[in-house]
Amino acid sequence: xxxxxxxxxxxxxxxxxxxxxxxxxxxxxxxxxxxxxxxxxxxxxxxxxxxxxxxxxxxxxxxxxxxxxxxxxxxxxxxxxxxxxxxxxxxxxxxxxxxxxxxxxxxxxxxxxxxxxxxxxxxxxxxxxxxxxxxxxxxxxxxxxx
Amino acid sequence: xxxxxxxxxxxxxxxxxxxxxxxxxxxxxxxxxxxxxxxxxxxxxxxxxxxxxxxxxxxxxxxxxxxxxxxxxxxxxxxxxxxxxxxxxxxxxxxxxxxxxxxxxxxxxxxxxxxxxxxxxxxxxxxxxxxxxxxxxxxxxxxxxx
DNA sequence: GATAAGATTGACGTTTACGTAAACGTAAAC
DNA sequence: GTTTACGTTTACGTAAACGTCAATCTTATC
Numbered sequence: 001x002x003x004x005x006x007x008x009x010x011x012x013x014x015x016x017x018x019x020x021x022x023x024x025x026x027x028x029x030x031x032x033x034x035x036x037x038x039x040x041x042x043x044x045x046x047x048x049x050x051x052x053x054x055x056x057x058x059x060x061x062x063x064x065x066x067x068x069x070x071x072x073x074x075x076x077x078x079x080x081x082x083x084x085x086x087x088x089x090x091x092x093x094x095x096x097x098x099x100x101x102x103x104x105x106x107x108x109x110x111x112x113x114x115x116x117x118x119x120x121x122x123x124x125x126x127x128x129x130x131x132x133x134x135x136x137x138x139x140x141x142x143x144x145x146x
Numbered sequence: 147x148x149x150x151x152x153x154x155x156x157x158x159x160x161x162x163x164x165x166x167x168x169x170x171x172x173x174x175x176x177x178x179x180x181x182x183x184x185x186x187x188x189x190x191x192x193x194x195x196x197x198x199x200x201x202x203x204x205x206x207x208x209x210x211x212x213x214x215x216x217x218x219x220x221x222x223x224x225x226x227x228x229x230x231x232x233x234x235x236x237x238x239x240x241x242x243x244x245x246x247x248x249x250x251x252x253x254x255x256x257x258x259x260x261x262x263x264x265x266x267x268x269x270x271x272x273x274x275x276x277x278x279x280x281x282x283x284x285x286x287x288x289x290x291x292x
Numbered sequence: 293g294a295t296a297a298g299a300t301t302g303a304c305g306t307t308t309a310c311g312t313a314a315a316c317g318t319a320a321a322c
Numbered sequence: 323g324t325t326t327a328c329g330t331t332t333a334c335g336t337a338a339a340c341g342t343c344a345a346t347c348t349t350a351t352c
Contacts, residue, residue, distance in 0.1 A: 017299080028299080033340060047300055047347075068262045071338075089277065096273040103266045110259050113252050116214045120249045127242040131235065164328075172310095174329085179310055193317080193330050217308075 015051045017042075023056075024063055034062060039076050069106060074098055161197045163188075169202075170209055180208060183218050185225060215252060220244055 017028045034040050035049075040058050042049040051059075058079060065075040078098060081091035163174045180186050181195075186204050188195040197205075204225060211221040224244060227237035 027341085029342085030340065032300085037339095049299085064265075066339095068266055069259075073338095092273055092277055096270060096277070099266050099270050099273065103263060103270065106259050106263050106266070110256060110263070113215075113256050113259070117249060117252050117256070119210075120214055120245050120252070124242060124245050124249065127238055127245065131238055131242065162329090175312085176310065178330090183309095195329085212309095219308095 013053065015056060017049050017051070020051055020056060020059055024059060026063070031059070034059070034072070037072050037076060039072065039079060068099075069102055070098070159199065161202060163195050163197070166197055166202060166205055170205060172209070177205065180205070180218070183222060185218065185222050214245075215248055216244070 015023075017031055021028045021031055031040070032049075035042070039062055040051075040055050042051045042055050044050065061079065062072075062075050065078070066072075070078075078091065078095045081094050161169075163177055167174045167177055177186070178195075181188070185208055186197075186201050188197045188201050190196065207225065208218075208221050211224070212218075216224075224237065224241045227240050
């Protein structure tokens with residue numbers, strides 16, 4: 001009657017590279033690439049990689065990090081700062097700082113994009129105006145670009 | 147008394163590469179690079195490049211395009227579609243389409259960024275909560291990342 | 293045991309927009 | 323006549339995150 005009885009329902013103990021690739025919607029190449037960069041280090045059965053649930057968790061974090069716009073380097077640092085024994089405070093603080101940095105970067109990016117959007121909308125209006133008015137005005141009226 | 151009397155006030159007939167580099171806040175290397183890519187083709191005095199006002203205009207367009215997030219390739223196409231004799235309608239239509247495309251790209255990017263910002267803000271809140279509460283709770287409580 | 297399916301490694305390719313260094317030319321200034 | 327400043331070409335370097343072979347290896351299936 002313990003919750004113990006059901007193991008390997010949703011979460012098995014270990015996964016193949018293809019398992020995780022499919023689960024997370026990336027290619028195996030990508031996962032190997034992350035390993036190359038030191039972001040995960042699955043065990044091996046011979047040559048074959050075997051991923052633990054912990055590895056799977058790291059992968060999840062990596063991909064979330066990417067969605068949030070972190071570089072793999074930054075993600076690696078965040079992951080590296082976690083050592084199972086020591087205080088996680090450092091890691092949390094580091095991650096927190098990075099999150100805040102990233103937040104301001106994104107906010108700033110958003111401003112840029114908003115400006116570009118405005119400019120584009122304006123430009124589109126002008127273009128459409130030219131096309132509907134200047135269109136009827138003849139053939140040699142335009143002297144716009146160069 | 148004609149406005150003819152004042153030439154070379156703001157706009158000279160031609161400019162050096164350094165002139166334009168400074169005016170637009172880019173390096174000469176950048177401008178030469180654009181030439182490499184076929185975006186401008188200044189005349190030459192021997193080897194030295196001489197930019198006309200038309201060239202300067204193209205440069206202005208190029209840089210605005212970049213600000214709006216267009217690739218140099220796209221900008222080149224827009225510029226190329228302008229042939230001084232023919233109807234500029236094609237070019238305008240092309241540019242218009244590209245602008246609209248870019249607009250939706252940017253709008254979509256903005257959504258992504260907004261989502262990331264929300265996630266980050268939430269994450270930051272959580273991190274700060276953990277840091278202020280879990281901080282006092284002892285040394286071996288954390289099991290967050292892997 | 294032959295063929296196919298999936299895994300692994302290694303290495304080069306891709307994309308974009310320039311940076312950077314080397315080696316040389318040209319022209320004005322002192 | 324030489325320093326100084328600016329200009330030129332050529333060509334390799336950079337950054338990020340993988341993609342894309344190619345060759346080899348193991349494992350499973352019939």
